[in-house]
Amino acid sequence: MDNIKIRDLTSLAKKRVIPISVLVEVCYKCNENCIHCFLSNHTKMGMTLNQYEKLFDQFVEAGTFFVIMTGGEPFLRPDFMQIVAAARKRRLSVTIFTNGTLLTKEIIGNLKALYVQEVHISIYSSYEKTHDTITRLKGSFQKSIWAIKELSRNGISTRIKCPLTNVSVQDIAGLKKIASEFSVEIQFTTVITAKNNGDKNVHSLRLNQDQLRQALLDPEVSEHTDKPIRFRENADYLPCDTVLNGGSVDPYGNVYVCNQWQVKGGNVLQSSFGEIWKNSKAFHKMRAERLKDLNECKTCELFQFCTRCPGLALLEDGDSSGCSSVAKLIAKERRKLTLYPKQLHIFSKI
Numbered sequence: 001m002d003n004i005k006i007r008d009l010t011s012l013a014k015k016r017v018i019p020i021s022v023l024v025e026v027c028y029k030c031n032e033n034c035i036h037c038f039l040s041n042h043t044k045m046g047m048t049l050n051q052y053e054k055l056f057d058q059f060v061e062a063g064t065f066f067v068i069m070t071g072g073e074p075f076l077r078p079d080f081m082q083i084v085a086a087a088r089k090r091r092l093s094v095t096i097f098t099n100g101t102l103l104t105k106e107i108i109g110n111l112k113a114l115y116v117q118e119v120h121i122s123i124y125s126s127y128e129k130t131h132d133t134i135t136r137l138k139g140s141f142q143k144s145i146w147a148i149k150e151l152s153r154n155g156i157s158t159r160i161k162c163p164l165t166n167v168s169v170q171d172i173a174g175l176k177k178i179a180s181e182f183s184v185e186i187q188f189t190t191v192i193t194a195k196n197n198g199d200k201n202v203h204s205l206r207l208n209q210d211q212l213r214q215a216l217l218d219p220e221v222s223e224h225t226d227k228p229i230r231f232r233e234n235a236d237y238l239p240c241d242t243v244l245n246g247g248s249v250d251p252y253g254n255v256y257v258c259n260q261w262q263v264k265g266g267n268v269l270q271s272s273f274g275e276i277w278k279n280s281k282a283f284h285k286m287r288a289e290r291l292k293d294l295n296e297c298k299t300c301e302l303f304q305f306c307t308r309c310p311g312l313a314l315l316e317d318g319d320s321s322g323c324s325s326v327a328k329l330i331a332k333e334r335r336k337l338t339l340y341p342k343q344l345h346i347f348s349k350i
Contacts, residue, residue, distance in 0.1 A: 010245060014245050025071060037195070062277060100119075158184040160186040188221040191206070261311030305330075
């Protein structure tokens with residue numbers, strides 16, 4: 001399926017409010033203890049295999065095509081490959097987010113046999129000591145790098161993911177070199193978010209002003225365009241289109257439009273995923289909001305430079321309809337650099 005067909009499919013899903021792509025957190029438990037992690041605990045293992053099988057049936061009924069499986073560290077579950085197989089049995093496309101430290105040749109062979117769509121592995125530095133300091137797990141760098149090499153060798157589409165911290169931002173070139181060496185994609189993020197319980201102590205790891213400017217100037221880190229986004233032209237659009245075609249399920253079975261936007265719509269142990277997605281009052285409220293309803297955005301001179309996230313605005317600033325302080329900070333730097341973000345894709349009309 002080429003990009004044009006996927007784009008058309010996504011557009012149709014938005015119009016019909018179909019949760020085409022759902023993220024599933026199969027556990028919160030993790031063998032690493034990263035200094036920037038947004039999880040406030042690593043103890044919950046997740047639902048049972050049987051419950052996930054029923055959930056995947058509900059996904060198919062709801063029109064889901066793509067499932068992203070993550071944790072914690074999903075491979076800590078002894079039944080995780082069975083969960084993957086259950087999703088693939090139902091012809092759901094599977095992408096896995098992992099740190100890669102628990103992968104073996106046997107597991108990678110099974111992933112290949114199941115035709116897993118993509119595997120994303122977190123790497124925080126090209127220097128072993130720095131990476132292991134961030135993960136707080138000795139030997140994690142070597143294991144993660146081995147996993148990337150082996151996945152690539154087996155023809156499994158692989159992507160390095162790297163949230164940039166003030167500890168690692170000077171190593172962007174080294175991280176790109178690793179991606180190039182193994183012929184894999186790399187994806188950077190410039191925001192370290194508060195923990196899901198609102199704890200902002202991890203903000204101390206965020207990029208300082210100079211580091212942020214350096215990152216924004218790199219098109220491989222932060223895509224930009226020369227075309228500004230005008231508020232008035234998009235006033236009737238939704239602030240974020242994940243409310244139309246997204247979806248997220250945590251280890252407890254709680255359903256959200258996105259794991260970043262922590263407003264619960266229901267629980268799959270009590271109602272079906274499709275019923276929650278279509279009938280949740282909380283989700284209906286989100287879908288009714290338009291850019292013109294965001295009072296602070298209406299008059300903000302930074303709008304055309306801003307990539308505001310409603311979930312992050314709620315988590316860090318207490319109001320999903322209000323200003324996101326970190327988005328505003330980044331927008332100010334973009335304005336100084338005259339760099340407009342490729343943001344229009346997040347706006348949608350039903």
